[in-house]
Amino acid sequence: MERSELLAIVSSMEKAELGLYYPNGDQESFWSLVRESSSYEKELSEIRQEGERLSAVPVPELSYSLFSIYSLTGSRLEYERVYFERRRMMNTFTFLSLIEPERKEHLNQLGDILWSICNEFTWCLPAHLGTENMDRTIDLFSAETGFALSEIRILLGDRLAPLLHSRIQEEVRKRLFMPYLTYGPYSWETATHNWAAVCAGSIGSAALLILEDPEVLTDILKRVQVSMNCYLEGFGEDGACLEGLGYWNYGFGYYVYYADLLRKRSKGALNGFALEKVHSIAGFQQKCFLNGDLIANFSDSQPEGRVHMGLSHYLSAMYPDVQAPPLSLRAAYHEDHCSRWAPAFRNLIWKDTTKDPLEWGAxxxxxxxxxxxxxxxxxxxxxxxxxxxxxxxxxxxxxxxxxxxxxxxxxxxxxxxxxxxxxxxxxxxxxxxxxxxxxxxxxxxxxxxxxxxxxxxxxxxxxxxxxxxxxxxxxxxxxxxxxxxxxxxxxxxxxxxxxxxxxxxxxxxxxxxxxxxxxxxxxxxxxxxxxxxxxxxxxxxxxxxxxxxxxxxxxxxxxxxxxxxxxxxxxxxxxxxxxxxxxxxxxxxxxxxxxxxxxxxxxx
CATH class of the missing domain: 2.70.98.70 (Beta-galactosidase; Chain A, domain 5)
Structure with missing residues (x-):
């Protein structure tokens, strides 16, 4: 698509609002339904249990000692456990602020962790950083963090202090938009695997949620589309994800999250779901499960698989031949050790409570x-x-x-x-x-x-x-x-x-x-x-x-x-x-x- 054509579409977009997520933009009714419906009982219990655990501990520090372990030993787990725990706090206190808006302590705890994340030296993991120009690096997790903060800012609206609003905008601009437009291209922009979808999709999603200047938004969306095309080139027409089911959830998930926001903001003019290859990729998950939660775990994949129920229900509604998974395969809230906001949120808002499918058959x-x-x-x-x-x-x-x-x-x-x-x-x-x-x-x-x-x-x-x-x-x-x-x-x-x-x-x-x-x-x-x-x-x-x-x-x-x-x-x-x-x-x-x-x- 020519830039002028894309700019015309972007210029006609209305402001990003709650209608991107809820019917008629009615957030209050949705969360009232979640509180009252037995269909969300397990999810609410898991979130509240995490809230009790996390409320009893201070925000853990990402210290220099932790940061330097990777360069000294090559070990990633020590730093990443703390990094992901901080994201778990962000997610949990956001959900609790939406589920129980009358409890002011949730909002106070959310404000503290949002401020703390904005203060981080880098949103990247040490394993993805070089020794120079670290402020220019964009990796999977920095991009995800910017997307998450941008979305949380919209969802909480004026319940967040104006200073937090402006701080999030500034940090996302400084850590994502500015380096993306100034210092690229990045190697992941033409990757044919999950990095292209996650990094570009997260930047594009954050831009759709924060940016108001149509010229800048157009420049970002045009580059994001190149990366999304490269990501899809990594698949054959059979839709198989050679990285394994876990990376299908990850990379294709972020493709879907971005494509959904883009389709809605463009009123259908930009539809990343129209390609037959995307349809084929959407059907990959149901083919991987061999017996219960045991999967074909070729490549860097886990032997047991769980599904993001929100993503699965969304794809099942989009493509009738994509089967909704049995509820027994639902990934619990705490199971994502990386504590990613985007799938956790959509596991709630995209869940179809009318579905109760049987186990996948022979x-x-x-x-x-x-x-x-x-x-x-x-x-x-x-x-x-x-x-x-x-x-x-x-x-x-x-x-x-x-x-x-x-x-x-x-x-x-x-x-x-x-x-x-x-x-x-x-x-x-x-x-x-x-x-x-x-x-x-x-x-x-x-x-x-x-x-x-x-x-x-x-x-x-x-x-x-x-x-x-x-x-x-x-x-x-x-x-x-x-x-x-x-x-x-x-x-x-x-x-x-x-x-x-x-x-x-x-x-x-x-x-x-x-x-x-x-x-x-x-x-x-x-x-x-x-x-x-x-x-x-x-x-x-x-x-x-x-x-x-x-x-x-x-x-x-x-x-x-x-x-x-x-x-x-x-x-x-x-x-x-x-x-x-x-x-x-x-x-x-x-x-x-x-x-x-x-x-x-x-x-x-």
Whole structure:
């Protein structure tokens, strides 16, 4: 769109007001409904509990000692825990001020934390700052903070002191608008992942809420649209988010928050939901869940998933084929350890209290651009619920793991073959040592180890899909994986998955290797958190309620050895995982290993 055309639309916009959020702009009626409706009982209880906790403690300080930890050790958690606690205070006291407007102490506490956040040395995290021109840096969290403050300023209106109004305006201008327009372009502006959507979307949203000068607002919106287009380029037509479900919630969430405000302020003239690709991306969430809250957690993703109910209901209303999630998957108020304002607020204002959908049913999906196969299976005769996921792709994806051929297998609430997901974010985690971490390197995935060598990183390390089919009874994925290994001796490696959806489903996986010369060593590794039991030609993994999984293999070809490994998860907790390493007894030039995975209903 030409600038002149955009300027004409911006010039016709009415002032940002409460009608962006509530029917007829009636904020008082909405929060009265929230107080009185049983549909919001859990949310209110969670917010009030946080309010009681936070009211009993002073605003924590972001000290120099905390700030310097990252530069000294590479550790992020110490500073970020305090930073996010301060955002939790901002969110909680804002909500309490809206829910219980008669209680003046909430507004006083809100004023203190808003003032304190405006006083912060930087709204960025130390991990995202260099040593020079720190006042020019805009990262995810500085942009989110500016968006949050701008929105809170509108919602509280004249209940906030004029000094707080002007202070918020000035800090957002100084920390976001001025550097964005003066010192860019920033590297994230053309990123094809979550940074583009979150940073640009937050700046654009803050501008829509604060700026009155149509010329300046036009300049910002025009640049934001470039970033949003770049963000969408990171998706294939299948709508899959290669960063995983958590980053779909994050990046696509901020795309939606911005697109919603833009559509409303422009009276529909600027509609970021009209593209078919956006429609496709909106349907990604419902495909990721394999059994209850257990998801296909490829990349830097958590094994359990929760949904932002407000975002989910908004998308379900926008696109009829996007299914509203079961209420059992609702993310509780305290679950977002980053305490992001935008999704927390919309979990309330976008919640559709008329929806009470059932659990997501059986379904299989093949996403051809991502090369992911995803399947939920539920037996009608109550044999259980099961899930399977496998991936091809390449080893230069956003938040990349070297994981071509990786697969996940679960049943009745137990993940038998796992993906470690995201580890603790440190400087080294995103540095040259990234693939030394089990979470990221192929050593921590259920893929072969050839002559002691793991998969390599890079876009040239890619899978070739030979076959991909889904049906009511059987799903098939066949991948050629030799490109993942720097092995001139390896001519080909075909990995085949056949997922048969019976009363008790079975997975048959085979690897067929062809070498120029016989390798010295060949290991088939499977990753699990379950304790394996070796049992005469099979390995048994115990699940919940005397259920389990049996892994059948050819004992004349392979010898299973259990190895123990450890890592730190995303929250810094020490975790132990087990490798079931099937060693080839006498590897030859041509080898084919077949594994059958059978679910067991009674281990007694």
């Amino acid at each position: 379904a299989s999906y093949y996403l051809p651009d991502a090369e992911w196969l995803l399947s939920r299976h539920a037996d009608a005769d109550n044999a259980g619920t099961y899930g399977f996921a496998a991936k091809g792709g390449h080893n230069d994806e956003p938040h990349n793991h070297n994981d071509l051929g990786q697969f996940i297998l679960l049943g009745n609430g137990t993940v038998y073959l796992s993906d470690l997901g995201s580890g603790e974010y440190t400087s080294a985690y995103f540095g040259e040592a990234r693939y030394s971490y089990d979470c990221n390197g192929s050593q921590g995935h259920s893929v072969p180890i050839i002559d002691g060598q793991y998969q390599v990183a890079g876009a040239e390390a890619k899978a070739v899909v030979l076959k991909a089919e889904t049906s009511l009874t059987e799903d098939v994925l066949v991948l050629e994986l030799s490109g993942a290994y720097l092995q001139s001796n390896l001519h080909s490696l075909n990995r085949s998955f056949v997922w048969q959806k019976r009363e008790f489903p079975t997975l048959t996986m085979s690897d067929e290797f062809h070498f120029a010369e016989a390798p010295a060593a060949l290991i088939e590794r499977f990753v699990t958190f379950c304790q394996p039991l070796l049992d005469k030609g099979s390995v048994i993994l115990k699940g919940k309620d005397d259920r389990g999984l049996r892994i059948l293999y050819d004992a004349s070809l392979l010898l299973p050895i259990i190895t123990e490994h450890s890592y730190r998860d995303h929250f810094g907790a020490h975790k132990t995982w087990l490798g079931i390493d099937f060693h080839s007894l006498k590897p030859a030039k041509n080898e084919r290993y077949v594994f059958e995975f059978q679910f067991i209903n009674n281990l007694k």
